[in-house]
Amino acid sequence: MRIAITGIGVVSAIGCGRTEFRENLLEGVGAIESTALPDGTLVEAALIKGFDLKNYVEAKKVYLDRNSALAMGATVLAMREAGCKAAPVNPARLGLSTATTFGNMATAAAFHQKLVEKGPRLAPPLIFPHAYANATNSLLSIEFGVRGPNCNFNSGFTAGAHAIAWAAGRLAEGRADAFLAGGTEALCPEILLGGLSDGIFGSEGFAPGEAAAMLFMETEISATKRSATPLAFIKGMGFSSGSLDSVASAIDRAVRAAGISARTIDVAIAGIRASGRIDCGQVEAMRKVLPADCPIIAPQVFTGATFAVSAPIDVIIAALAASDGRYPPPIKLVDGEIRVTEEAINKNAVNTAVVSVDPNGDAVALVIGG
Amino acid sequence: MARDVAITGMGVVSCAGNGVAVFWDTVAAGRCELGALTRLNVSEFSYPVGGEVRGFDAPKSGESGLDLAAQFLLAACREALGGGQANLESRHDCAIIAATNFGSASVLERFLADAAAGRRPPKGALTASLLKSDAESVALKLGLGGPKVAMSLSCASGNAAIIHAAQLVRDGVVPVALAAGYDAISRYVWSGLGVLRVMSQKGVVRPFDRDRSGTLFSEGAGALVLESREHAAARGARVMALFLGGGMNNNAYHMAHSQEDGQGIRDSMLMALEDAGLSAEQIDHVNAHGTATKLNDPTETRAIKAALGQRALEIPVNSIKGTVGHGMGAAGSFEAIASIMALREGIIPPTINFETPDPECDLDCVPNMARRAAAKTVISNSAGIGGCNCAVIFASEDFR
Structure with missing residues (x-):
């Protein structure tokens, strides 16, 4: 796709x-x-x-x-x-x-x-x-x-x-x-x-x-x-449900649909809201499948929790970064809390995973790339 | 992946009966089950007649934690999952697509009343008033482990749920999915529907009749189990019918008025035919939206003719709304179940209360008496406020 x-x-x-x-x-x-x-x-x-x-x-x-x-x-x-x-x-x-x-x-x-x-x-x-x-x-x-x-x-x-x-x-x-x-x-x-x-x-x-x-x-x-210039492409998507581990399954399914490996995901943009247990669990679940050095971006830390708009915003960020490699400051898990510890990053990313998760355990992952 | 999707279970809660067998008996017999509303103070309203679910003892069923709309949804889903020769016991991969106009509107109304009065709403009230909560509650109670999807496309919601469930199965996202449409009558809902001025003050629904005076709304839920034919075969489930295709679109015309040339409905039917890989000549029966409003019925007639051409004049085109009313978010589900039963039983339910033909609605509407017909395929239309249209096509299990 x-x-x-x-x-x-x-x-x-x-x-x-x-x-x-x-x-x-x-x-x-x-x-x-x-x-x-x-x-x-x-x-x-x-x-x-x-x-x-x-x-x-x-x-x-x-x-x-x-x-x-x-x-x-x-x-x-x-x-x-x-x-x-x-x-x-x-x-x-x-x-x-x-x-x-x-x-x-x-x-x-x-x-x-x-x-x-x-x-x-x-x-x-x-x-x-x-x-x-x-x-x-x-x-x-x-x-x-x-x-x-x-x-x-x-x-x-x-x-x-x-x-x-x-x-x-x-x-x-x-x-x-x-x-x-x-x-x-x-x-x-x-x-x-x-x-x-x-x-x-x-x-x-x-x-x-x-x-x-x-x-x-x-x-x-x-x-x-139409001679329209693509900003980026949606390459794959995956769905999963159940526990927090569903995040990992959704990413796995999305990358397989895109014909790539999770190890080739360069940046992840996650629907993290900085609200404790669920978000920390989400980060840990993502870490199970993503490369160790893959930055995780959490735009809702800045925009507030935007519910149904969170994934569209995350896709927009990924699409814009596809051309110039500029991403917002990533988050880190520090002492059980979500923290923004760095400046914006430059990364010549090929594939960005956008990961959307609801507290009910449903997760949807999209692979966005240039 | 085969595009045809098997229907292996159905469930219904409606004014025409709770349970598919009772519902079908009522619909096939053409017995009107609309009547004076009992749960509302009807003196407040200009339209005191509608279709209330009766004989539904929620607390006894142990579902007292849910709003009435969600209880209807749960009961219909439970029947659908338990039906057929083989129960769906392994539900960890089963998705639920729950579609509605208003969801748990009574909860919303209480929440808004508290907020308006400056009272802090009780804990959980906002969350429970959201459409997503009903799908989640039912999934939890039935042990469904797949995606929990809430949708709303006004009175086309029931068909929209079927189409999306079929797409999830076709795309291999899940092997099996529940598609349900539901809504309940409440003071807030009835007040809003009343001001739309589409209901019959005469208290009778006469689809396609020259003297039709409007529709009457009803409540309930309808649910269908959709799964790949391979999955159904592997678990030994009886295939009741096939979902062949669907189309959903918007008139892009007006929030409250339909487009008189019927272009939107026509296009949704053409989308469904394309999705099903069928030609118009392969359609044997139409279950129309047929609301009995002045505008809908001739509009839909034009749309059916435009989509099916000459075939529209050769096949039965019925509306069951005189019998069960307009089920709002459940309407598409009710009519899908009636359509599938028509294929299975070889009986086209009648369009009741038909007395005077309308030259603008000149299709064969199966007036007043059910008809024996060995239909193999049926297209069922739904439309709703805001210009939503959804058409779905079902076929008998041995169609292809």
């Missing part, structure tokens, strides 16, 4: 657009900070400041959940970079594969509030369709006229990897010429409060982050036909 990545779009707390995002990431700039909830509770989170969809889309939207707006911004960037205006793809041969864990929670909360205030008969009809978990996917389809194969995943931290893998699979099958694939997560007070109550955020857990990231993927034939 060789699926070309010819466009990327990222909107995150450490930067919107590839230049700002990457420079901050390479500098090790983090965006996690204390945020006050309406009741005064403080929570550590990485929020995107100053995002305005008007900077990305000309037409004014009557209503748009922030989750959908972030996704639209990232998609505009990916489409622009892939040169879709200059060399369009047949809409019926352009697919869309999206991911989100929390969906449009802010809209669900707004609808619920109106339901409480006015009762079922007078609940607002406009916003209810935007509360569906597929709303963002549908809005992107409408906005960009995407009529090819379509899917939407909601499986937490692995959802973004599933979305990319699904797109790659359909491209490999010849069901589409090109695909938009990625994820989006917007945070709202309800999510932050709920995450604190659940113990997944805060001192017991990790700091969440807002982000949207989208890839423009296509077959090599399509890229050649």
